[in-house]
Amino acid sequence: MDYILSVVTLAAINMVAVLGLAVFTGFTGLFSFGHAAFVGVGAYASAILTYYYYVPFFAALAAGSVAAALVSLVIGIPTLRAKLRSDYFAIAILGFGEALRVILENLDITNGARGLPGIDQFTTLPIVLACLAFSVWITRNFLRSRYGAACIAIREDPVAAEMAGIDLFRTRLLSLVLSAFLCGLSGGLLAHFLSFIQPVMFTLVQSTQLLAAVIAGGMGSVTGPLIASFLFIVLPEALRVANMWRLVAYGLMLVLIMIYRPQGIMGYQELPDLFRRKVSAK
Amino acid sequence: MTGLLEIESLTKDFGGIRAVDSLTFRVREGGITGIIGPNGAGKTTVFNLITGVYRPTTGDIRLEGVSAVGKRPDRIVALGIARTFQNIRLFNRQTCIENVMTPLLQRAECPLFSALLRMPRARSVERETREKAMRLLAAMGIEAYADARASTLPYGLQRKLEIARALAAEPKLLLLDEPAAGMNPEETRSLADLIVRVHDEFGVSILLIEHHMDLVMNICSSVVVMNFGALLAQGRPDEIRTDERVIRAYLGKKKRERTAAEGEESHAGACR
Numbered sequence: 001m002d003y004i005l006s007v008v009t010l011a012a013i014n015m016v017a018v019l020g021l022a023v024f025t026g027f028t029g030l031f032s033f034g035h036a037a038f039v040g041v042g043a044y045a046s047a048i049l050t051y052y053y054y055v056p057f058f059a060a061l062a063a064g065s066v067a068a069a070l071v072s073l074v075i076g077i078p079t080l081r082a083k084l085r086s087d088y089f090a091i092a093i094l095g096f097g098e099a100l101r102v103i104l105e106n107l108d109i110t111n112g113a114r115g116l117p118g119i120d121q122f123t124t125l126p127i128v129l130a131c132l133a134f135s136v137w138i139t140r141n142f143l144r145s146r147y148g149a150a151c152i153a154i155r156e157d158p159v160a161a162e163m164a165g166i167d168l169f170r171t172r173l174l175s176l177v178l179s180a181f182l183c184g185l186s187g188g189l190l191a192h193f194l195s196f197i198q199p200v201m202f203t204l205v206q207s208t209q210l211l212a213a214v215i216a217g218g219m220g221s222v223t224g225p226l227i228a229s230f231l232f233i234v235l236p237e238a239l240r241v242a243n244m245w246r247l248v249a250y251g252l253m254l255v256l257i258m259i260y261r262p263q264g265i266m267g268y269q270e271l272p273d274l275f276r277r278k279v280s281a282k
Numbered sequence: 283m284t285g286l287l288e289i290e291s292l293t294k295d296f297g298g299i300r301a302v303d304s305l306t307f308r309v310r311e312g313g314i315t316g317i318i319g320p321n322g323a324g325k326t327t328v329f330n331l332i333t334g335v336y337r338p339t340t341g342d343i344r345l346e347g348v349s350a351v352g353k354r355p356d357r358i359v360a361l362g363i364a365r366t367f368q369n370i371r372l373f374n375r376q377t378c379i380e381n382v383m384t385p386l387l388q389r390a391e392c393p394l395f396s397a398l399l400r401m402p403r404a405r406s407v408e409r410e411t412r413e414k415a416m417r418l419l420a421a422m423g424i425e426a427y428a429d430a431r432a433s434t435l436p437y438g439l440q441r442k443l444e445i446a447r448a449l450a451a452e453p454k455l456l457l458l459d460e461p462a463a464g465m466n467p468e469e470t471r472s473l474a475d476l477i478v479r480v481h482d483e484f485g486v487s488i489l490l491i492e493h494h495m496d497l498v499m500n501i502c503s504s505v506v507v508m509n510f511g512a513l514l515a516q517g518r519p520d521e522i523r524t525d526e527r528v529i530r531a532y533l534g535k536k537k538r539e540r541t542a543a544e545g546e547e548s549h550a551g552a553c554r
Contacts, residue, residue, distance in 0.1 A: 137400075138398050138399075141397060141400040142397065142398055145398075145408075146392055146397065147394060147397060149384045149387050150384070152373065152384075156375060157372070157373060157374075159367075159371060160371035160373065161384075162354070163355055163364065163365055163451075164359070164384050164385035164388060164450075165356050165388040167354070167356045174394070
């Protein structure tokens, strides 16, 4: 039972980060291979606050999210101002993410590459679910507002978006900051769930997994990436009986999704849309 | 003559090619002005210069006396200029009403904080914007497609949707880049009516690029003729029709050449 609970908790924590990346990649159209670094910043910032300074958990969680958001400005301002094309931007943020990891490995306060053990286990499933619900709510509100509309317009056609009165730089930056904030929140939850964090937990591999969940779940969808990220965490666990083949199954699942649904599980629509369409068809 | 838009000795070089060559003309407030000229005369480049997509090499562009040179496109939109594109550029995966709501929302005052927490302010803004967008779609006669994805619309309706989206930016000057491209004579006539109606109902001045001579001659109060990036003539349609230089450069000496040019246009439209 404990095992199932912990898998579900981990999946929900991961969903918060995937949600963040969905805003940036799925709705704003910029690819990132560096978002695991924002998860790392959130994890370390919040863990350091509770571990060394005895800051209350929720305050530390908020501070970790804000720290990730601030760090995203460091890479966002120069690259997004330069209006790097999506693929160049993906490479720039990849480098940034790896650089952040190296910094975490070399600071004293992070205890270097050995990692930070003995973080208090404040994270419980209800807290994670509450954070996930809050994140989904904030994200939906953002996407329905002028800011979200601007993000989607930029994804669809940057030139036309500018002629709709949209500031490309500020909109993309805002999208990055919000996505980094959610990744930071996810990191804070993760640190206080595992009670141990290490820089190798926030590398390119993790960034790629986040991106894979967004793409397999469906660009321009909130529910799709959430479903995908849940599956990506739960299925490999469920397949533990298959032993060495489970990671093959995981890879196979990705390949099959991309072949049979290149637009992703929910490409450009939401779960409720499916039901609505069925009702109206009758 | 009060100029809403004043273009003054505007020049744009691309490498060694002078696409626009010390072009000077004015667009009067309240009129429909046409820009005509052979393919490659630099008409669309002028639109791209006006809207800030390109930066002029030299020269000035003023809207109501305020220079637009060096401003970002979104700032120029805020000055009061909106446009459509030669090859339609819609937000394809959004619905028609979302396409129109996007520029409207950008003009609505709604702080980030209130948007994220979806406070009453955000809700009322969304409701008002939706109503406004619906009225714009209705004005174009495409309100039935409000919830259809923009990319699923037939070509002619996509043009109308693009005009609705441009109007949503509440411009003083509307730039239309070949609105009738790829349309048959009947569609062109109904589009001409629509443009006149937009001009009257929304009180917006219009500057349009067009190859369909009938449309230009029928609805424009003033015509600018460009050739090799430079101004060839500006005047009333009847003056332009009889201008020797214009006839030589563009309209062709014989009617045969003109129909050939139009055939090429509609072919280009079909390819799209």
